[in-house]
Amino acid sequence: MKEIVRVELGARAYDIVIATGILAEAGREIALPKSGRPQLVITDETVAAAHLEKLASALGRPIDPVIFPAGEATKNWCSLETLVERILAAGVERGDAVIAFGGGVIGDLTGFAAAVARRGCEFVQIPTTLLAQVDSSVGGKTAINAAAGKNLVGAFHQPSRVLIDPELLDTLGPREMRAGYAEVVKYGLLGDAAFFAWCEANGTALLAGDRAAQVHAIAHSCRMKAAIVAEDERETSGRRALLNLGHTFGHAFEAETGFSDRLLHGEGVAMGMVMAFAFSAHRGLCSAEDAARAEAHLAASGLPVSPAGFGFNVEALVHHMQQDKKAAGGTTPFVLARAIGDAYLDKTVALADVATFLASRL
Numbered sequence: 001m002k003e004i005v006r007v008e009l010g011a012r013a014y015d016i017v018i019a020t021g022i023l024a025e026a027g028r029e030i031a032l033p034k035s036g037r038p039q040l041v042i043t044d045e046t047v048a049a050a051h052l053e054k055l056a057s058a059l060g061r062p063i064d065p066v067i068f069p070a071g072e073a074t075k076n077w078c079s080l081e082t083l084v085e086r087i088l089a090a091g092v093e094r095g096d097a098v099i100a101f102g103g104g105v106i107g108d109l110t111g112f113a114a115a116v117a118r119r120g121c122e123f124v125q126i127p128t129t130l131l132a133q134v135d136s137s138v139g140g141k142t143a144i145n146a147a148a149g150k151n152l153v154g155a156f157h158q159p160s161r162v163l164i165d166p167e168l169l170d171t172l173g174p175r176e177m178r179a180g181y182a183e184v185v186k187y188g189l190l191g192d193a194a195f196f197a198w199c200e201a202n203g204t205a206l207l208a209g210d211r212a213a214q215v216h217a218i219a220h221s222c223r224m225k226a227a228i229v230a231e232d233e234r235e236t237s238g239r240r241a242l243l244n245l246g247h248t249f250g251h252a253f254e255a256e257t258g259f260s261d262r263l264l265h266g267e268g269v270a271m272g273m274v275m276a277f278a279f280s281a282h283r284g285l286c287s288a289e290d291a292a293r294a295e296a297h298l299a300a301s302g303l304p305v306s307p308a309g310f311g312f313n314v315e316a317l318v319h320h321m322q323q324d325k326k327a328a329g330g331t332t333p334f335v336l337a338r339a340i341g342d343a344y345l346d347k348t349v350a351l352a353d354v355a356t357f358l359a360s361r362l
C-alpha cells in the first residue's frame with residue numbers, strides 16, 4: 001500500500017511517498033535530469049555498500065555517486081565545499097534534482113548544498129534511517145555543524161519529493177534504530193498523547209522490525225510534521241519550535257561530545273526530552289508522573305536518559321544553549337511541557353535556573 005502525505009507549502013508543496021518497496025520505483029518517481037547528464041546521488045559509505053546498486057538499477061540511468069564517510073562528522077564545511085563543487089562540475093541545472101540517499105547527515109548536507117549551488121537546485125530525499133524517514137527528510141531544514149555549535153550554518157530549502165521505503169531499515173543497526181525511535185516518541189510527547197500511548201504499546205515491536213508498526217509510526221510522524229511545517233515553515237510563530245522538544249539540551253550534549261559517535265543525535269534528543277520534562281515538573285508545569293512516564297518509556301526502549309556519567313560541565317552546556325538558533329534578545333526559549341502531548345515554547349526561562357537544574361542531574 002502506498003501512502004502519500006502532501007506538505008502544503010504553496011509553490012513549494014511536495015509529496016512524501018511512503019511504501020514498502022518504493023525504492024524499486026525510483027526511476028518512475030524521480031524525473032530524469034534535464035541536462036541529460038548522469039544522475040548525482042549523494043550517500044555515505046555504509047549506505048552505498050548496502051543499497052546503492054539497488055538504487056542505481058531502479059533508476060535505470062547512469063549515476064554519478066558522491067560518497068561521504070558515515071557519521072555526524074561529515075556535516076562540516078569541508079564536505080559542503082566538496083559537494084557544491086561536485087554539483088557544479090557535474091553540470092547540474094537548477095531544475096535537475098540531486099538525490100540525498102542516506103540518513104539525516106546526508107539529507108542535511110545535500111539539502112544545504114542544493115540550496116546554495118546555483119542559488120538553489122532541486123533535491124529529492126530517499127531517507128534510509130528511521131530518524132530520516134520520520135523527521136529529517138521532511139520540512140526543509142538543512143545544515144552543517146560549525147565550531148560554535150550544531151546546525152548553525154544552513155538554510156530552509158524544501159525537497160521536491162520524499163520517497164520512503166521502510167524496507168531500507170532492515171540493514172540499520174539497533175543503536176541507530178533506537179536513536180531514530182527517540183524522534184518518533186517526540187511526536188507523542190509534543191502533541192499527541194494517544195500516539196505516545198501507542199508507542200508505549202508498540203515500540204518494542206517496532207524496534208524489533210515489525211513492519212506494520214514501522215509504517216504506522218513513519219506515516220503518523222510524517223503527517224504530524226507536514227502539518228506543523230505547513231503552518232510555520234520558517235519557525236517564526238513558535239509552532240514549528242515544538243519539533244525542537246529536547247533539542248536545546250540535546251544539541252548541547254552533542255556539541256560537548258564533539259559530534260562523535262559517543263552520542264548520536266537521537267540519543268541526545270532522548271536525554272534532552274527527559275530533561276525538558278523533568279525541568280517542567282521541577283517548575284510545577286507538568287506532573288512528576290508524566291515526567292516519569294516519558295523517561296520510563298525512553299529508558300525501556302534502550303535509550304540513554306541521563307546526562308550523568310558523560311563528564312559534562314554545566315557552564316559549557318549553558319554556553320551552547322546561548323548559541324541556540326531560537327535565542328532572541330539575549331534569552332533562549334525552551335520547549336517545555338504541561339503534560340504528555342502538550343508541549344509549548346516557554347520564553348521566560350532563565351539560563352541560570354537551567355544551570356542549577358542541570359547541575360543536580362550531572
Ligand SMILES: NC(=O)c1ccc[n+]([C@@H]2O[C@H](COP(=O)([O-])OP(=O)(O)OC[C@H]3O[C@@H](n4cnc5c(N)ncnc54)[C@H](O)[C@@H]3O)[C@@H](O)[C@H]2O)c1
Nearest residue numbers: 046070071103104105128129131135136141168171172265
Ligand atoms: N533537518 C531536520 O529536520 C533534521 C531532523 C532530525 C535530525 N536531523 C539531523 O540528522 C542527523 C542524524 O540523522 P541519522 O540518525 O539518520 O544519522 P546518520 O545519517 O549519521 O545515519 C546513522 C548511521 O546509520 C547508517 N545508515 C544509514 N542508513 C542505513 C541503512 N539503511 N542501513 C545501514 N546503515 C545505515 C549511516 O551510515 C550512519 O552510520 C543529525 O545530524 C541531525 O542533526 C535533521
Ligand SMILES: O=C(O)C(=O)C[C@@H](O)[C@H](O)[C@H](O)COP(=O)(O)O
Nearest residue numbers: 135139141150151240243244247325
Ligand atoms: O524540523 C524541525 O523543525 C526540527 O526541529 C526537527 C529536529 O528533530 C531536528 O533535529 C532539527 O534539525 C533541529 O533544528 P535546529 O533548528 O534546532 O537545528
Ligand SMILES: [Zn+2]
Nearest residue numbers: 183247265269
Ligand atoms: Zn532532531
